[in-house]
Amino acid sequence: MIAVIWVCAAMLSVAAFLVLTRMATGPTMLNRVVAMDVLIAIVVAGLGLEAALNRHATTLPILVVLSLVGFVGSVSVARFAAHDDKGENT
Amino acid sequence: MTVDPHSSESSGHVPERHNGVQWPMLIGLTVVWVLLWGGLTVSNVLSGLVVAVIVTLVFPLPPIVFTGRLRVRGLAVLIGWFVVDLVVASAQVAVQALRIRHRPLNAVIQVDLRSRSDLYLTVTAELLSLVPGSLVVEARRSTSTLFLHVLGVRDESDVEAARRRALRQEGRVVRALASDEELAAYRSEGVGR
Amino acid sequence: MNIADVVSAACLLAGCTLSLIAAIGLVRFPDLFSRMHAGTKPQVLGLLLVLVGVGLRLRDWTDIGMLLAVAMFQLLTAPVAAHMIGRAAYQGGAVRQDTLLVDELTSALEADDPGQSGRT
Numbered sequence: 001m002i003a004v005i006w007v008c009a010a011m012l013s014v015a016a017f018l019v020l021t022r023m024a025t026g027p028t029m030l031n032r033v034v035a036m037d038v039l040i041a042i043v044v045a046g047l048g049l050e051a052a053l054n055r056h057a058t059t060l061p062i063l064v065v066l067s068l069v070g071f072v073g074s075v076s077v078a079r080f081a082a083h084d085d086k087g088e089n090t
Numbered sequence: 091m092t093v094d095p096h097s098s099e100s101s102g103h104v105p106e107r108h109n110g111v112q113w114p115m116l117i118g119l120t121v122v123w124v125l126l127w128g129g130l131t132v133s134n135v136l137s138g139l140v141v142a143v144i145v146t147l148v149f150p151l152p153p154i155v156f157t158g159r160l161r162v163r164g165l166a167v168l169i170g171w172f173v174v175d176l177v178v179a180s181a182q183v184a185v186q187a188l189r190i191r192h193r194p195l196n197a198v199i200q201v202d203l204r205s206r207s208d209l210y211l212t213v214t215a216e217l218l219s220l221v222p223g224s225l226v227v228e229a230r231r232s233t234s235t236l237f238l239h240v241l242g243v244r245d246e247s248d249v250e251a252a253r254r255r256a257l258r259q260e261g262r263v264v265r266a267l268a269s270d271e272e273l274a275a276y277r278s279e280g281v282g283r
Numbered sequence: 284m285n286i287a288d289v290v291s292a293a294c295l296l297a298g299c300t301l302s303l304i305a306a307i308g309l310v311r312f313p314d315l316f317s318r319m320h321a322g323t324k325p326q327v328l329g330l331l332l333v334l335v336g337v338g339l340r341l342r343d344w345t346d347i348g349m350l351l352a353v354a355m356f357q358l359l360t361a362p363v364a365a366h367m368i369g370r371a372a373y374q375g376g377a378v379r380q381d382t383l384l385v386d387e388l389t390s391a392l393e394a395d396d397p398g399q400s401g402r403t
Contacts, residue, residue, distance in 0.1 A: 001288055001291075001292055004292040004295065004296055005292075005295065007296065007299075008295050008296055008298075008299035009299075011299045011300060011302065011303040012299050012302060012303070014303060014306070015299075015302045015303040015305070015306035015325075016306070017306075018306035018307060018309065018310050019306045019309055021310060022306075022309045022310050022318070028315070030315055030368055030371060030372050030375075031315055031318065033368060034309070034315065034318050034319050034322050034368060035309060035318075035322075037322055037326060037361075037364065038302075038305055038306065038309055038321075038322040038325055038326070041302065041322075041325040041326045041329065041330055042302050042306070042325065044330060044333070044353070045298055045299060045302055045325065045329065045330065045333045048295075048333045048334060048336070048337040049295060049299070049333070049337075051337050051340075051341070052291065052295060052336055052337045052340040052341070055340060055341060057341060057343065057345070057346040057349070060346055060349045060350065060353075061349070063349075063350075063353045064349065064352055064353050064356065067353050067356045067357050067360070068356055068360070070364075071356070071360035071361075071363070071364050074364040074367070074368060075363065075364055075367050078364070078367035078368045078370075078371045079367060079371070
């Protein structure tokens with residue numbers, strides 16, 4: 001079990017790094033929002049992994065909050081900040 | 091169910107937001123509250139109900155018109171196919187992502203749904219969006235039309251396959267939720283195509 | 284180590300692999316919409332698998348209830364967020380025509396009254 005969780009943690013780390021490069025390069029706000037959504041999914045997976053490893057439930061409320069905050073964040077950006085994207089490509 | 095005297099006027103194009111208490115909404119919010127507190131106790135349920143009443147009064151929503159009935163078999167087929175779709179589509183998108191020197195061609199397709207119901211339109215759109223590889227770009231209530239962005243199409247036959255997939259998804263939704271009359275209307279609509 | 288632990292480990296592994304592949308897709312795909320398709324995987328199937336894995340490990344109904352809430356929120360909100368982003372992108376002209384084989388929305392929008400385009 002522990003070995004599996006370490007392998008998972010390594011994969012998630014690489015994934016988070018790749019997503020961060022996409023967030024840095026953009027090129028537009030919407031691309032960064034998509035990257036942020038994926039990053040949040042990865043953080044949720046990481047917290048779940050840790051909860052599974054140590055068999056505790058203290059971090060579970062954080063998962064709920066993260067999934068909702070991520071949604072509000074991406075919808076707000078899509079609704080209000082997307083106008084900056086006009087004229088740019090992709 | 092409603093206590094709003096104006097609700098009879100809401101048969102226009104856009105259902106108006108009304109201030110009545112909607113029981114399904116109340117129960118749903120209370121269940122969420124109990125899940126979040128993590129324990130089924132009397133105080134949890136009561137405080138959840140109070141919060142749910144406040145939320146539904148402060149943020150009124152148009153009522154969901156649900157005239158059909160839940161069919162257990164249709165629902166099982168819907169959920170089963172959804173899981174299958176999810177796994178298959180995830181694998182397909184994974185292959186697309188890993189293929190070297192491969193630029194997937196995409197398509198934006200128009201899908202005219204056969205049913206005329208906001209609820210089925212919404213559920214179909216939700217399910218289609220949840221499956222990787224198809225994404226709802228635009229939806230029109232007036233004509234029950236969805237515009238889907240589809241990943242990885244090679245030719246016209248792939249486009250038609252994606253359209254048929256979306257229509258099959260709608261068919262499963264209707265078969266799981268619709269009333270007998272709606273189902274009959276849906277079937278006769280399908281004959282003309 | 285019993286069967287539930289083995290299944291749980293398999294679920295966690297599969298979920299994390301999906302996240303990694305999605306991240307690769309996010310970096311490699313050429314345009315916003317393809318990247319969104321890649322991003323749907325960890326948000327839906329990957330997350331569900333991880334939550335099942337955690338639930339099988341914890342085996343406590345209170346915790347499983349909370350995990351169910353997370354799964355439910357995610358399934359309800361992910362399509363809405365994706366639709367909002369997709370729509371904003373399309374209206375902002377961020378869709379790349381060179382990656383499209385067929386585009387039936389642009390022609391449908393042009394056929395409409397210009398004042399009506401983009402509204403539901």
